[in-house]
Amino acid sequence: MYILLALIAACALGIAVHYVLPHRALRGVAVVPAISAAVAAVVYTLMQWSGVGEDSGWLWLASIGGGVVLSAVTGYAITASRHRADAEEKVALGI
Template identity: 45%
Template sequence: MLILLALIAGAVAGMAIHFAMPHRSDRGVVLAPAIGAATAGVLYTSLQWAGFAEDNPWLWAVSIVVPVAVAYLATLLLTRARGKRDAAERTRLGIA
């Protein structure tokens, strides 16, 4: 049940990242929160399987800090890739 806390923390961090980063219109509003929540869920589950108990601070530190970094980097890279692809497509179509 405590995995929900990690999932919510990842989604909230992703939402904050979405609104803090520029070019919001170039990506969906769910992209960063989904990446944060998925990363938090995978990490929490993996650490639980590795033997970390729910009262272990490393489980919570990793489940909260790493999804923030992953969501930020993934959102940054995906936004840049989208911008480049859109610019190439506009050039190909002769729009800009």
């Protein structure tokens, strides 16, 4: 049941990351929060299976922090890729 707290926190922080990253119009509004929540779920589950207790701060830091950091990196990569593709398309069209 504690996994829900980690997922809600990761999703909420993922929403904040979406608004902090530049060029947010080039990616979907739910991409970054969804990545953050998914990574947090996987990390939380793997750490639980490896024997880390729910009272450990490392579990919370790794799941929430890892989700937020990885979603920020992925969101930035998606935006940069889209920006680059749009620029190449403009050159190809002669705009």
